[in-house]
Amino acid sequence: MSRTTKPGAAVLRRAVARNGRRLWAGTVLAGVYQLCAALVPVLIGVIVDRAVDTGDVGALLLWIGVLAATYLVLTVTYRFGARNLQRAIAREGHLLRVEVAAKILHPRGLRTDRRPGDLLTVSTTDAEYTSYVLDHIPRVTSALVAAAVSAITLLVISWPLGLIVLIATPIVLAVLNLTAPLIARRVADQQEQAGRATSLATDLVTGLRPLRGIGAQDAAAERYRAVSRLSLAATLRSSRTQNAYQGASTMLSTLLAGGIAIVAGWFALTGRITIGQFITVIGSAQFLIEPFGTLAIVPSWYATARASADRVAGVIGSGLVLPDGTAEPDEPACELRLTGVEHGPLSGLDLHVRPGEFVGVVAHRAADADALVRLLAVPDAYEGTILLSGVPLETVERDRARRLLHVEPHQADLFTGTLGSNIDLRADGGDHLPRALRAAAADQLAGLDTPVTERGTNLSGGQRQRVALARALLARPPLLVLHHPTSAVDAVTEQVIAGGIRALRHDDQARFGTVVITSSPALLAAADRVVVIADGAVTAEGSHAGLSATDEAYRRAVLR
Amino acid sequence: MTGQILPIADGRRTRAWLGAELWQRKGSSAVTLAAGLLAAGASIIPAYALGLLVDRIRAGSEPGAILGVAVTIVAAAVAGGVATGVAGHLISRLGSRILADLREQTVATALRLPALVLDRAGRGDLLSRVSADIAAIGRAVSEFLPGMISALLLTTLSLIAMAGLDWRLGLAGALSVPLYVIGLRWYLPRAAPSYAAERVAIADRSQLFVEGMQGLATVHAYRLEDRHRADIETASARARDISMSVFGLYTRFVGRINRAELIGLGAVLVTGFLLVRSGQVTVGEVSAAALLFHRLFNPMAMLMATFDRAQDAGASLARLVGVLGMPVEQRDGAEPPPGRELALDDVSFAYGDGPPVLDGVSLRVAPGERVALVGSTGAGKTTAASLAAGILRPDRGRATVGGVAVTDLPASTVAIVSQETHVFAGPLADDLRLARPAATDDEVTAALARVGALTWARDLPAGLGTVVGDGGHALTAAQAQQLALARVVLLDPPVVVLDEATAEAGSAGARDLEQAAAAALEGRTALVVAHRLTQAAAADRVIVMEHGTIVESGPHADLVAAGGRYADLWAAWSARS
Structure with a gap:
């Protein structure tokens, strides 16, 4: 295994290993948090069914109490879970930064063909992205927990409904994810154009005196305008793509949740499920979209972290230019x-x-x-x-x-x-x-x-x-x-x-x-x-x- | 240098500016708003329809009763999807267009700020406005403002819809709004200083990284590796600790958001319970209200979490609107001057309330004549040069070309090249074309050849297309100054002022630069502030300044023979090489 894996994987494994306690504590807490969040729509259904519909004050107090207790657990687990994870991420990012810096500054010189700008990116952005792997693990875990809870709830209420949700949701998400590369490309283009406009503005203002000296302010403003318009065009292109995706995603997820609600409604009308179950189904189906969405996007996050980790590992693993000298020539007068x-x-x-x-x-x-x-x-x-x-x-x-x-x-x-x-x-x-x-x-x-x-x-x-x-x-x-x-x-x-x-x-x-x-x-x-x-x-x-x-x-x- | 800062617009002016921008585009603003409302409305309908379905189920309706609800939901989903996409695009299109105009106006204004204003404020502030502030608003417009606007519309419409079911249900839901506000008011004042401290810590950290990496040879030479690494470690640890404490604050803020959700949801359910008991609303309506409210959790949390970023973008906007309101230099004279004689007539000048730097200076440079201005530091040479070039305006007296005040002539009448060089980032030819955007390739080549820069320019990796300047191929100080002279050749002004234009290249390149300058000045009226007296010796006439006045004037040989101030300077200069 160790021979075939890329160095980046080792860096990621080490990140997980050396933050173990916080990472696993945070992951468990994040899982409980997701569980509570998934319970909220279920509880809405229960309260409508058992209390609002029956007019039973005791039931109302009981279930509102359960809702409050759920929220208490939800708040506490979020606070401590997220803190643990953020601490682990911040700590790992810091350790990687310092490690990369120490390597770059090594007195014997780093043997690398990377330019200073690249090394800077590795020691800042890449170190940070690598540490985000500690964020991905709890996200995947809690998405799985939430999906499982919602799915089990649905299957218990009605197995055909549950199956529909479990099959249709991933399909819808998969379809939507097909556009991800296009969106990424457009956004990258937009950011690049915006960056060019920013550097041009900086450059022109820095050179303001020489510009003024030849009365070239108009030409400079015109040049900036041209780049600014290019940036605007890229922004609009990116906005069209993103919003087309947003529209399609809204439409499909509403159709999915609505379709499930319609089927559930039909089941309720034909007496196969109760009203409370009907409301719970609606809430859970709606809720399921989020964890499935997380699961769909995680591979691309991981790919980013992995690519950064590879670069970090590349620097850390680079050789040194000079040998480890030991000779001690004469001191005061040198020749x-x-x-x-x-x-x-x-x-x-x-x-x-x-x-x-x-x-x-x-x-x-x-x-x-x-x-x-x-x-x-x-x-x-x-x-x-x-x-x-x-x-x-x-x-x-x-x-x-x-x-x-x-x-x-x-x-x-x-x-x-x-x-x-x-x-x-x-x-x-x-x-x-x-x-x-x-x-x-x-x-x-x-x-x-x-x-x-x-x-x-x-x-x-x-x-x-x-x-x-x-x-x-x-x-x-x-x-x-x-x-x-x-x-x-x-x-x-x-x-x-x-x-x-x-x-x-x-x-x-x-x-x-x-x-x-x-x-x-x-x-x-x-x-x-x-x-x-x-x-x-x-x-x-x-x-x-x-x-x-x-x-x-x-x-x-x-x-x- | 940075005693004064550039103005920042107050809230009222910033809002007025934004209002005016929206009003200017009232057609597209109205369409955008309509699309946003349509999208929010369409997303409310399914919850409504489901409430209806609950009531039908309770009433034991026929299974066929599902049909109307189903059609409504599907139609709302389709319309809502389309409207969401269209509205999202319209919002960001409106925002991006306003932003594009804003940044272009800001940069255009920045480029035309009077020299004195800029010198007083320092360039740092202006630079951060045209780069960081514009970028901050750009990110706001493309990343979170459209989402915030949609969330705001959705929240408003949802609360109205809940109130439409029964006003008391709407009120119960609205109970959460003050709780959200309280959460924000708790969080923002605590978070803002921490975020500011975090930004400073991160900036310190990256500065250490940049300096360490770009100055690596120096770090090695002085054996500063350990110290530098320790500094980086300290700065990085500080940034880490601040970000941890800020995040702790954030989790408590999220706790307050959760509390608002719970109280709002509980209130809706309890109110619904009471209203259903007294027969005023149906179970289905309560369900619809609860579903509507639950759907708001995510948009509201997003709104809360991005609120501080929106505030930051607002602060950036105020800084840009502040620049827009600044007076700019107007050099809009279109007529070329009737003559080519440069003259200062009894000119006096002082910086602000300071002592006069120039006191009653008069000088004349005949058409095609080359006059050198010499004198010790602080004699007022640079100020005289700036007045001659129209960069400063005299307090008293006139600076003219052909009898017309320099400031009333087109900016291309008098070119000034100072020792401050700048190589504009981009292809080398584009740098030159700043002087004359329409110049042909041959003209660009000829300008380079004239100042003796063509040989090295052709030898660059991609010739005249080589990307130079920041992030590109690095040029030496002498090459940069040759480019500045080539720009003058391309601009072809009748009058040129050189302000120690050959100094910064240092001793090594000075000789080549002097030849380049002489070539660029050929045939033009020229005033040359000379710090190397070889330039003075080669001029048609020399003017010596001391303490803001002219003390001697005449051809080099005459002045040397006269044995005055210039003769002393010349003797000192000749003795050392």
Whole structure:
């Protein structure tokens, strides 16, 4: 069994197993609740038959009392049943979310081809849908209970009637369910069109200034109108389908309940059943539609939960990119040596960064720089050697490797909080903080308690870049790799930063190593040595001044 | 930035707006209402007929007595089914059409809000209105409002029908209505803050997820995995706990709904019992009343459970109607200007009650001339540029093109490109066509070629059809700014203002962008706020601003030779590269 089932089934089984107590308690209570709900129409019939029809006050009091007692049980079982189930669902959703998040954030890196957006869906929507399996079980159970009670009531009153109901109801529901895929398609289309209109509105308002700058508001409003009309058309299409279904379903279920009532009425007129039984039949037949409806729709719910569970299991079961490193190279002064590295566009790259050295790297192709940075952050799938203080980089214990060799990503990701919380990540910067801020030319930004909104969107690109640089400098890694750290910063500030890095990391005492991949003359001039990479390998090496004087290609690449 | 918020319509204005919308469509509103009543009425008939049948059974009628009842039930089922479908569609059609007009007007208004209003309110509020609020009403219209309206009609008609059997039966059933209301009034004020807290907790959670996943490289680089996971766990646990407590509240609300059902049903049965005893109604009529009332349980529960969502949709509506009432910028001059000279005449400007940012500034840019505006931060360069482009209106003085006030000219007379870039989501060519919707493919290509963007644009995965912007292929800041310049070329305005349009690309792309800007400006009257002085050096004339006034003006060489403020700036600039 375990070999043939998909991983999603195991996730679902585990969800059921680890919420067992609440799930089964909730299911039993939900079953009792359904039983009570099914009893209400039966009791209406009984009260009319035994009390209203006879004028017997004692019977009235008795049966109203029974009705009240039924409601009491119904309310209590709903409250505690539903709470138990909801708790189980909320808990399972939480556990899955945390589990998926932990896997995605694993220091050794998740081996997956899913994009961040997909992973986000898995960790939120899919985790939630998977937990809904805990809702399906009690629903099926109580639908079965309700159907059984109603059916038995009907069969006891009159077996031909009971049979008619039990055969006709599923047929009607099956017919109605034939339209389910069409409705699902139309609704999905409607939601997609509505989503497009929403993103367009967001996009246009976000770009309002540039739009206004070219007087394109009318064109933009017209573009939105076109998408809005498409969305309206999709909504109307979906409404037609859904309401046609609604109409047909109302008609068929009324015909079914009415047909049963007519047959029951005929039986009553011919004396085969009593009036009370007649009313009970009507109520029960009406009531039966709901549990049968649940039973009909459950397979599609389960399919959704199962599909989500498969995706969750896919992430949880994914492998990790890097091996579990154990090596512990020398700490204070680090040295980096790449020899004959082949990876993506890199072909035979040699690069040596000595302890305390400030190396500028100019890459004629952006892809070479990207590959180099990627490789230093995640040393996977390459040929040649990358040695960190003499030890292959991928074998170094991950935490230590990243502490010794820090690769600052180019895109300058910030997190919600304040400028301070983004720069001084561990709130242990102390005296180093103002120095790092100064070196990154970030001391003139607003105060450190300035809020930073999601992903730093309230800062300009240049501000984000300086904040990220200050953060990297404050971390004081023995080896720091920066990737175009000043691409969104003006030339004056760039000059300040070049001097700042030099002063902070390469004064007489510090033995920090710094690698800056850049085309900024200011940064390159501040470096001890400049290495030029073209076509995946090092083609030139020297000082900025020397290369500027002799190498025409270099001059073109760095000239401002 | 967000000191003020955009207006929110009060209840009276929102209702008045809705009333006016319905009145405008009075024909289809009336038909919709009629269909809804027909559907509700048809669904009541079977219960009535069954009550009749009960009486016939008690009277010991012939089996043939079933025939009339049977025909009635079948006819009502068929008519009721058709009416339900038609009414449901008409209701959502009416709602969707009103919504479509509403969202289009809201977005059109939002796009034309004056720059000052928007700067003061911040863009966040407006963004949430055109996205979250519109989506909330959209969901309401397509998911639960039609159902609520049907349920309301059914409830009303059922109570009337019960009262029609005997007014006391109707009254007994109506006894449950205040109980439902009490339940709602108990629940809503307790639930609303919890739901709000739940939404905040869920938003916090997803924000942590988004940041963690999109910033994964940074999380790894700084070894923040454990901390991030712990944060996610905390946020997720908080959302879980709040949703559990909200749900506890909800189950108690359901208990109150059950109580209303029991008391209503009990009252109908006891009243029926008494009325039958005194011979005022028949057993069949009591049965019909009880069946009618039992049938209301589901629609009523639905009505109760969606009430808060309807309230939320109402709040969203008030926020949209609030935007609709805002004054918009009117730039409806249709006549092109008689000349191409750009002029600011003795212009002063202050933001709100603040100190003057510009004080008596006069400048003139001759047709086809390229003038650079330089000065330190806060000198008023951007404000002068915005006034020249008609985005701000001067407090005093005039901004004109060809002698006509800029704000009275068509918006396409003066284009302004600032350092704030935006790549509009969608195919690259569509982004450009915002400037001129009717542009041919050749014109789009030519505009890209002019600013030197055609090579990389053709190299994109699907060429000019590549989806760029949010969710599409990511462009660099320099590429985005080249697109902005290409839009200007396509628009072909006589006057262009560039406000540090080459700054955001950073040092790396600045040179290419300057060439692109020069190409885009060719043959146009141009005012260029320059933060790289190479641009000033290449201009026909340089104007230096300090503290809201013009301090120097003249060709680059003359100013450098004069040894004034500009000469200082130029010396500092030349020294560093």
